[in-house]
Amino acid sequence: MRWTVLSGGAAWMAAAGLLAACAGGMGGPTEPRVAMAPIAFSEIAGWGEDKQSEALAAFRRSCPKLTAGPDTKITTDGGTKTVAPAEWKQICDSAGTVKTNDDRAARAFFEENFRPLVVQAPGKFTGYFEPEMRGSRVPSRIFTVPVYRRPPDLTDKPYYTRAEIEQGVLKGKGLEIAWVQDPVALYEVQVQGSGRVHLAEGGVLSLGFDGSNNRPYTAIGNVLVEMGVLQKDAVTWPAIRDWLKRNPQQARDVMRKNERYIFFKDTKSQSASGSEGVTLTAQRSLAVDLTLTPYGTPIWIDTVRPVARKPGVTEPYRRLTIAQDSGAAIQGPARGDVFFGSNAQAADWAGRMVGEGRAIVLVPNKG
Numbered sequence: 001m002r003w004t005v006l007s008g009g010a011a012w013m014a015a016a017g018l019l020a021a022c023a024g025g026m027g028g029p030t031e032p033r034v035a036m037a038p039i040a041f042s043e044i045a046g047w048g049e050d051k052q053s054e055a056l057a058a059f060r061r062s063c064p065k066l067t068a069g070p071d072t073k074i075t076t077d078g079g080t081k082t083v084a085p086a087e088w089k090q091i092c093d094s095a096g097t098v099k100t101n102d103d104r105a106a107r108a109f110f111e112e113n114f115r116p117l118v119v120q121a122p123g124k125f126t127g128y129f130e131p132e133m134r135g136s137r138v139p140s141r142i143f144t145v146p147v148y149r150r151p152p153d154l155t156d157k158p159y160y161t162r163a164e165i166e167q168g169v170l171k172g173k174g175l176e177i178a179w180v181q182d183p184v185a186l187y188e189v190q191v192q193g194s195g196r197v198h199l200a201e202g203g204v205l206s207l208g209f210d211g212s213n214n215r216p217y218t219a220i221g222n223v224l225v226e227m228g229v230l231q232k233d234a235v236t237w238p239a240i241r242d243w244l245k246r247n248p249q250q251a252r253d254v255m256r257k258n259e260r261y262i263f264f265k266d267t268k269s270q271s272a273s274g275s276e277g278v279t280l281t282a283q284r285s286l287a288v289d290l291t292l293t294p295y296g297t298p299i300w301i302d303t304v305r306p307v308a309r310k311p312g313v314t315e316p317y318r319r320l321t322i323a324q325d326s327g328a329a330i331q332g333p334a335r336g337d338v339f340f341g342s343n344a345q346a347a348d349w350a351g352r353m354v355g356e357g358r359a360i361v362l363v364p365n366k367g
Contacts, residue, residue: 033293034333035120036077036361041111044300046318055298056098058281062296062322063092065276069333072294075333076363077117083364088296091364102334110320114298114362123334123357125303125317126350127350129286130272130342131188135180135197135205143179145186149212151175159213163256177266178205184244187255188237190262193327194272196342200307208267209275215232215259217328223257237351260328272342274325282341287325292333293361297323301336303357306349317355320362334359 007064014303041047066088074081091113098105137142148170151159160169166183178197180186189195189207221235230239237251244251271279274287276295286299293299305317321338330337336359340346 003130033077036117037120038076038077039116039118041068041116044116045302046316047107047300050107050319050333051103052110052320053098053101053103054281055284055322056095056106056109057100058284058322059296059298060095061091061278061281062089062276062324063095065278066296066309067092070244072296074294074297074363075292075361081363087253087364092263094175109360110298113363113364116300116362118343119334119359121332121334123301123303123336123355124332125301125336125338125353125358127305127338127340127353128192129340129346129350130194130196131185131192131347132198132342133177133180133182133185133189134197134200136200137178137205139176139179140200143181145180145183146171146176147178147180147197147207148175148263149177149188154211154213155261156214157208160261161213161215161256161259162261163259165261166252166256177264184241184251187244188241189264190260193262193275193325194264194267206267206269206272207264208269209262210265211263212328213261213263215261217260218258219329220258223254225314227254272339274339276324278324280324280339281322282346283319284321284337285324285339286321287327287330287337287339288323289331289333289335290326293323295323298362299323299336300360300362301338301357302360303355305355306352308345308348311352314355317357 026196067085069085070086072088074083094113096108098109121281133144135147139146148165151173177340178199180197193209195207197207199205221230221240224230224240224243225232225235229243236271240357267273269279274280274285286301288297288299299322300318300320302318307313307315321336325337325339327337338350340350340353
């Protein structure tokens with residue numbers, strides 16, 4: 001999940017991750033209204049050229065969750081549509097008949113089972129990825145920074161702050177699942193909502209989101225802008241990380257401005273998972289605002305993405321994604337955080353992506 005869904009929950013990283021990030025889904029007591037308008041698939045720029053089979057593979061991963069209930073409430077142009085698990089089962093059964101890598105058949109599946117609605121609000125899209133760091137299952141002179149599992153006394157009430165936890169309030173309670181070398185790298189993993197620890201003993205520990213301290217999230221990119229050390233138009237995760245590395249003493253205090261602290265569990269997985277509880281698909285899984293968009297929803301995004309190794313240069317980025325993660329800072333009907341994967345290219349894209357655009361939600365038309 002990112003704080004950009006990383007996942008209760010999504011959003012992020014870079015300007016995506018630290019001006020707005022993903023992690024920890026949350027709901028509201030009222031049912032929000034979203035203005036949406038019908039559009040034909042033929043009117044969606046890039047629809048005919050996309051590899052919808054990739055999106056369909058991601059959608060299938062959501063099917064076990066969708067068909068197990070409870071009912072899903074989806075905002076439409078006419079109000080709120082309730083989709084029962086039985087209806088999702090019909091759709092998922094149909095998805096199961098499409099051959100792997102058959103883009104034309106996958107495109108036809110979405111056109112036959114969904115209708116597209118344009119969200120009548122400006123879109124904003126960022127990116128996140130699954131970072132990696134070095135660590136150990138035991139503390140040492142090198143590995144001194146603890147990674148904590150979910151405390152047994154954690155509730156939905158505000159818990160200890162980041163500063164209190166880092167100062168040792170949880171020390172000696174047996175909650176450490178690993179120790180790492182770099183506090184900035186751990187902070188990055190917390191913002192992303194998941195990550196991997198390459199263990200000194202050998203092997204890899206896969207960290208998955210397992211709750212937060214229920215404290216407010218503060219984007220430290222904004223903190224650095226207010227301090228005057230970064231310009232607002234230059235706030236990307238690479239720039240933030242570089243400043244934190246060069247100023248370790250100040251970095252601790254800056255990171256503590258963000259009171260939110262994330263707890264992890266060993267997912268024993270080879271792949272990143274989102275707050276929906278399914279494996280994320282690179283460039284096809286999207287962290288969304290769960291108060292407005294339920295998990296499993298197909299969403300067409302029309303925005304721009306940074307061009308690799310060309311600072312300041314972007315390219316059109318149009319594709320079908322699936323809502324499978326959420327994030328505390330991912331708020332709004334046309335707000336999305338794209339999961340880019342776990343390699344160096346994914347880190348570069350996620351670290352620099354902040355694009356405007358529009359979102360088109362695909363609503364089930366069966367039932």
